[in-house]
Amino acid sequence: QIQLVQSGGEVKKPGASVQISCKASGYTFSSYDISWVRQAPGQGLEWVGWISVYSGKTNYARRLQGRVTMTTDRSTDTVYMELRTLRSDDTAVYYCGRGGYMTGYDYWGQGTLVTVSS
């Protein structure tokens, strides 16, 4: 069955970096884009960015540009999202989802809680 499995929760200090992984299985990895969405505690969904697994092309949310990088490892069917210079308002559950803006996200990872606190 199709699954996206994310890495575990992280606790980071302000100014640090975090990298979250999203490992895909059950489908042809290179045939689908992967997107990232975050949700701060008690808040709505916020788009973080998108990566074309096939080409490596990326598109990031403007407010995060310069701090976020998404990469793929096609040898392990894994997508990575790195967020740098963390701030307290980056505290959120981060989700990966299969798909892009045209199709919506039909499968989701279980979420990774990133807590930024001094």
Place this chain on the structure above:
Amino acid sequence: QSVLTQPPSVSGAPGQRVTISCTGSSSNLGAGYDVHWYQQLPGTAPKLLISRSTNRPSGVPDRFSGSKSGTSASLAITGLQAEDEADYYCQSYDSSLSGVVFGGGTKLTVL
């Protein structure tokens, strides 16, 4: 303030029909970009309910339907059930922002 506007809450009794609106602008829904709808139960990842404005993915009950016209879209739920109590989000693409945008979410309460 979200680019796509949804009512914060809606409610209905079991068996009733409810609709959730999603209002955008000329740079997203009005530009012809599709809307997608998600259901999020507490403590879980969102689930795709409606894709490309009107399409139900496999496994989604036909009680859920989507429509889109101009700068607005709607999600309709008929035969309301207790298990439908959740948060619902609309999503589209915005050409001015060159990125994906979400509505602020609507909490559905089944009375």
